[in-house]
Amino acid sequence: MHIAVVGLSHHTAPVEIRERLSIAEQTMEDSLQRLRADEQVLEASILSTCNRLEIYTLLRHPEQGVTAVGTFLSEVSGLELGDLTPHLFTYHHEEAVAHLMRVAAGLDSLVLGEGQILSQVKKMYRLGQEHRSIGPILNRLLNQAVSTGKRVRTETNLGTGAVSISSAAVELAQLKVGQARGVDDLVPLDQEQIAVVGAGRMARLLLQHLQAKGARGVVLLNRTVERAEQMAADFPGLPVQCRPLSDLDHCLSTCSLVFTSTAADEPIIDAERLGRLNRRSSLMLIDIGVPRNIAADVAGLAGVESYDVDDLQEVVTRNQEARREIAAEAEGLLQEEGRQFLEWWDGLEAVPIVNRLRLQLEDIREQELQKALSRMGPDLSARERKVVEALSKGIINKILHTPVTNLRAPQPRQQRHVAMKVVQDLFELHDGSAEA
Numbered sequence: 079m080h081i082a083v084v085g086l087s088h089h090t091a092p093v094e095i096r097e098r099l100s101i102a103e104q105t106m107e108d109s110l111q112r113l114r115a116d117e118q119v120l121e122a123s124i125l126s127t128c129n130r131l132e133i134y135t136l137l138r139h140p141e142q143g144v145t146a147v148g149t150f151l152s153e154v155s156g157l158e159l160g161d162l163t164p165h166l167f168t169y170h171h172e173e174a175v176a177h178l179m180r181v182a183a184g185l186d187s188l189v190l191g192e193g194q195i196l197s198q199v200k201k202m203y204r205l206g207q208e209h210r211s212i213g214p215i216l217n218r219l220l221n222q223a224v225s226t227g228k229r230v231r232t233e234t235n236l237g238t239g240a241v242s243i244s245s246a247a248v249e250l251a252q253l254k255v256g257q258a259r260g261v262d263d264l265v266p267l268d269q270e271q272i273a274v275v276g277a278g279r280m281a282r283l284l285l286q287h288l289q290a291k292g293a294r295g296v297v298l299l300n301r302t303v304e305r306a307e308q309m310a311a312d313f314p315g316l317p318v319q320c321r322p323l324s325d326l327d328h329c330l331s332t333c334s335l336v337f338t339s340t341a342a343d344e345p346i347i348d349a350e351r352l353g354r355l356n357r358r359s360s361l362m363l364i365d366i367g368v369p370r371n372i373a374a375d376v377a378g379l380a381g382v383e384s385y386d387v388d389d390l391q392e393v394v395t396r397n398q399e400a401r402r403e404i405a406a407e408a409e410g411l412l413q414e415e416g417r418q419f420l421e422w423w424d425g426l427e428a429v430p431i432v433n434r435l436r437l438q439l440e441d442i443r444e445q446e447l448q449k450a451l452s453r454m455g456p457d458l459s460a461r462e463r464k465v466v467e468a469l470s471k472g473i474i475n476k477i478l479h480t481p482v483t484n485l486r487a488p489q490p491r492q493q494r495h496v497a498m499k500v501v502q503d504l505f506e507l508h509d510g511s512a513e514a
Contacts, residue, residue, distance in 0.1 A: 079138065100126060101124060112150060119147070123216055128368035185405055188390060190236075196231070218419065250389065252265055267292055277300035306320040326346070326347075334362065338367055421488040
């Protein structure tokens with residue numbers, strides 16, 4: 079068996095590739111079942127966010143298993159495997175474990191230390207359990223990744239003031255508005271007419287950061303106005319007008335700054351739509367949806383500036399250096415957690431030997447117990463028989479305790495293999511023996 083992760087992220091693929099490999103929660107069960115249908119994939123879980131799609135697997139054979147995952151990604155994206163492969167990364171075993179720990183801790187995020195990724199890893203874990211696509215190995219790995227992410231945020235300062243994709247989007251708006259005014263710095267957004275399209279978690283964070291950056295009011299558009307109103311109620315210090323999505327054209331005509339963050343599969347704003355409008359001012363569009371909510375063709379329109387998640391790197395880089403020292407503090411914790419998992423994994427090598435040894439001793443115990451009971455005659459009470467049987471089981475467990483503990487204890491792999499070979503030879507534990 080072999081642990082591997084295959085995927086792509088903002089490090090390896092542009093948004094136009096990532097959006098073709100975005101797997102929505104409502105299709106997650108089908109995707110996991112398709113992966114598990116391949117005989118090479120023993121366990122599987124999928125992490126799908128706006129900046130990454132990663133498939134964590136327990137494989138029967140490394141090469142065939144990775145090929146099966148690549149074929150699945152090609153089918154999902156509609157891209158030929160040869161066109162997709164340059165954007166993919168593959169990590170095996172130790173590297174795969176280390177990568178997941180870094181992801182859960184926010185060290186592999188576009189925004190270093192981002193907190194939202196931990197909840198997304200938790201969601202991956204939950205969906206894997208609900209859809210029964212993970213077994214004991216990935217269950218242990220994902221559980222440890224979640225606890226590692228929590229530990230990093232508790233024991234280091236990485237989570238202190240950590241920004242999100244939404245806050246980076248607001249800072250990008252501040253920077254671009256400032257540059258339009260001839261200032262290469264972040265400026266307040268108090269003079270902008272602002273709209274936010276969508277009422278999900280990212281939109282909530284947008285409202286939070288817009289309020290902090292001086293916005294005087296926001297129009298919040300959503301398919302369901304009631305949901306928008308529920309969200310707006312959480313921001314009493316920020317005037318929020320809640321409108322249906324059908325008012326989008328009006329907002330695009332009157333607003334100077336529009337953020338989009340919806341779960342739409344296709345763009346909801348394109349050049350044709352904007353071309354029909356009688357806009358009153360220049361328009362800045364910032365799209366943090368993946369798949370994208372704003373079509374690429376709007377960039378060619380006069381008076382329109384359009385940015386997507388890949389453009390956030392400009393503001394992220396400005397803040398990154400200050401956080402790198404804090405991130406280095408977290409790396410030590412990640413190495414410790416990864417080592418603990420790998421020690422547990424290595425200990426599993428001894429399980430077949432332990433099972434065969436236990437079965438052999440149990441057979442001997444049962445045979446000798448029956449001999450002893452037959453010699454004691456029919457006058458032995460049921461209670462006395464139970465005591466004798468418990469005594470025999472206790473002796474076997476005591477005998478097994480030390481060798482089993484030592485075989486599974488953390489140790490160099492070569493040392494464990496030598497010990498396993500000694501036990502196998504001494505007790506003649508052949509591979510053909512049945513296992514408990």
